[in-house]
Amino acid sequence: MGPLGLEVGQKARRMQTVTAREVELYAQITGDRNPLHFDADFAARTRFGRLVAQGGIAAGMLNALVAMDLPGPGTVFMSQSLKYLAPITNQAGAVLLEGECWTYTMRPA
Numbered sequence: 001m002g003p004l005g006l007e008v009g010q011k012a013r014r015m016q017t018v019t020a021r022e023v024e025l026y027a028q029i030t031g032d033r034n035p036l037h038f039d040a041d042f043a044a045r046t047r048f049g050r051l052v053a054q055g056g057i058a059a060g061m062l063n064a065l066v067a068m069d070l071p072g073p074g075t076v077f078m079s080q081s082l083k084y085l086a087p088i089t090n091q092a093g094a095v096l097l098e099g100e101c102w103t104y105t106m107r108p109a
Contacts, residue, residue, distance in 0.1 A: 006070075006071055010070060011070075012065050012069040012070035013065075014061050014064065014065045014069070016061055018053045018057055018088065018089060022053070022057060023037050023038075023051075023053050023054065023057070026053075026054050026056060026057050026060075027054070030054070030056060032054050032056065034054070036048065036051070036052055037051060037052065037053060037054055038051070039051075048087050050087075050089070051089060052087040052088055052089045053087075053088040053089045054088065055084055055088050055097075057088055058084070058088050058096050058097040059082055059097065059099075061097075062080070062082070062097065062099050062101075063077070066101065066103055071103060071105050072105070074105050074106040074107065074108075075103045075104070075105045075106070076103065076104055076105075076106065077101050077102070077103055078101075078102040078103060078104050079101060079102045080099055080100070080101035080102075081099060081100045081101070082097060082098075082099045083097070083098045083099065084096065084097055085097065085098060
């Protein structure tokens, strides 16, 4: 077992229901008001066929997973690579985002 009790191949998973409220809050924070997220008529004419949430919401959940679950508290990203697999509004339980990252875990002095 490596430092912090980590082993190669460990996995962590988070699931979150994203509603129109979260989409609006994310837009307030980031300014991302792409019509894909807010204009149902526009979104219906895209390959998604419906409104989708901002991809940054899923990326933010990855931040929470790293900081809270694996490796856990005190961990920060050094680098990351993300791959979006499906729209970020999905009730089917599909995997939406995969990522790889290098992290550093801070230890109190």
